[in-house]
Amino acid sequence: MHRVGVLALDGVLPFELGIPARIFGAARDAAGKSLYTVTTCSLDGRPVRAEADYDLTVSHDASLLATVDTVVIPPSHALGPIRAEGRLPDGLRDALAAVRPGTRMVAICTGTYVLAAAGLLEGRPATTHWREADRLQRMFTTARVDPDVLFVDDGDILTSAGVAAGIDLCLHIVRRDHGSRIANEVARSCVVPPWRDGGQAQYIQRPVPDPAGNGTAPTRAWAMERLAAPLTLADLAAHAKVSVRTLTRRFREEVGLSPGQWLTRQRVDLARHLLETTDWPVDLVAHRAGFGTGTSMRQHLHAAIGVSPQAYRRTFRPTRTAA
Template identity: 55%
Template sequence: MWEDPAMRPHRIVVLGVGTVVGFDLAIPPQIFAGATGPDGPLYEVQVCSIDGGPLATTRGFSVLPEGGVEAAGAPDTVIVPGVDADTFAGNPEVSAYLRGLPAGTRIMSICTGAFVLAAAGLLDGRPATTHWAHADQFRAMFPEVRLQPDVLFVDDGDVLSSAGVAAGIDLCLHVLRTDHGSEVANQAARRNVVPPWRDGGQSQFIERPVPDPGITGTAPTREWLLHRLAEPLTLEEIAHHAGMSVRTFTRRFREETGTSPLDWLLGQRIEHARHLLEFTDLPVDEVAVQAGLSTATSLRKHLRARLGTGPAAYRRAFRGR
C-alpha cells in the first residue's frame, strides 16, 4: 500500500520490558494510532516485547504483545513504558537493541521506563525525568544522568522522557504536536478527553489538583484568562477577578495547576501564538499582539526559549507539513 517510504505512516514500537506498567503500555497506541491526516493514518503502532513473549504487569494481569522487535521491522520511534523499578536490574538484550538503533531513531520513555534507557547508557550526560517517587533510587543507580524530577516531561531532541503515568499522555501529545501541529494534537486530546496541552516544565508536585469542597477554585478565572490573552493583565487584576488577594490566589493557583499564574498565562499565550502561526497568514508582529506577547521580538524570545526556533522557521516547518 505504501510504495513510497515518505508516504508510509511513522512506525512506532512500544517496547514492554520486564514487569510493565499496564497504563503506560496503553498510552502510545491510544494517542498515536487514531491520528490521521489527508492520506490516512499518520502512525503505525506495534506493541512488542523483546522476544515476542507475554508481558506481566504491575497490576496483576498479563499482556500478549503483537510480537518481538525483530518482526516489527525498523522503527522510527521506540517508546519504553514504565517498569517495576523496585525489581528492574537491567536487561542486556534490551540495552543492546536500544543502543543498536539507527541514528535518528527517536527514543522515548514513560514514567520508570527511564530506568531502561539509563541502563542502556542512553541518558548519560543528558537531561531526563521519571516518576518523582523513584527519583532518589534513579539518582543512586544512574548518577551520570541529569535528572529533572520536578517536570512533566523532557524533550532532548532524539531522546525524550516523561514523569509518572498520565505525564506520558502529555509527552505523546507533545510529540504529536511537534510532528503534525496543534490541530492534530488537539483532535487526539479531544478524542481521549484529556487536556490538549500541559507544558513539559510544569511541576509534577500538584498539592491539590481538585479544590477542597466549599472552596472556590481558580478554574473560572483560568477560563476567563483564555478569552483575554491579548490583554496586558496584571496579577492584581487577575486575582481581583477571582475575588482573592494576590497571595491567596497565587497559592491556590499553584496548588491546582503546579505553576504560577503568570507562568501559566505565558504558556497559554505561546500556545495561542503557535496556533496562529500554523493556521493563519497574520504577520509575525500581529501574531505577537493577538497572543498577548506585545512584539515580534518578545514572541521570538519566548519561542526560542520553549521550542528552540523562531516564529518564521516554526511557520515554515508546519506549513511544509
C-alpha cells in the same frame, strides 16, 4: 510508513503499554491512511506478566526491534537488577544492542531506567516519574535528570514522566513528525489535550482548592476572555474581590503558579495557537495575545519553548500546497 516497536517487559503497566498504539494508531493523513504501524513484542515472544492480575500475549520477540524506526519502552514494576544495580539482564542487553543506529528511542516513566542502563543517557537530558528522579540521578550520575518536566526531547532520545505524560510525549512525536494539524486531530480523536504545558512540579502535593466558593476559577475564566487587554494583578484581584496577596496565595494553591506566571502562560498558549492557525504578522499575533509588541512575545515564547515565533510557525504549521 513509520514503524514503531513497543517492548513489553515483565511487570509492564498496561495503561502505559497501550499509549503508543492508541496515539500513533490514530495518526492518519488527509486521505485517511495510517502514518504509523505499531507492533508490540516481548524479549522471547512469550506472554509477559502485567502489573495487573493478568498476562499479555504478544506475537513477536525482540528481534522486531532491529527492524523498526522507533523503539518505545513502557514502564515496568519488575525492573529488578536494572533499578537496583543499574545493569541490564543479558537478554535485554542483547535486544537493545541489535537496535539499528539512528533508531529513535523513547521511554515512558520508569522505562528511562532501561535507556540509562544501556548507556544511552550519558551526558544527555532525560526525565522520569518524579518519585524516581532522585534515584535515577544517583545511579546514573552522567545523565542530566530533570524531575520538573512532562517530557524531554533530545533528538533521537525522548523520555517522559509518569502515566499520562506518556500521552503528552507521543503526541509531541506526532506533532514533530507530521505537524500540528495531525497531532491536534489525534488528540481530538483520543479526547485528550493536544498540548499540556508545564512540569510535574505543579502536580506534586498540590493542596485541594477551598470548596467554599473562594477559588480563582471565575477570575481565571474572566481573564481568559481578556488576554489581549493589559491586565494587572490589581485588575485580577479587583475581579476576585480580594487583596493582591490573597489572590497570589490562592493562585499558587490552585494552579501552582503566581497570577503573573499563569497569565503569561495563557498568553503564550494563545500566541502558539494563533501562529499555528493564522497568517497574521508576528506583531498582530503579539497584540491579540496580549504581549503588546512582537519583541515582548519573542522573549516570552523563547523562554517558554526555546524558539522564535517564526521558527515555531515553520515547525508546527503545515506548509501550503498549490491548489
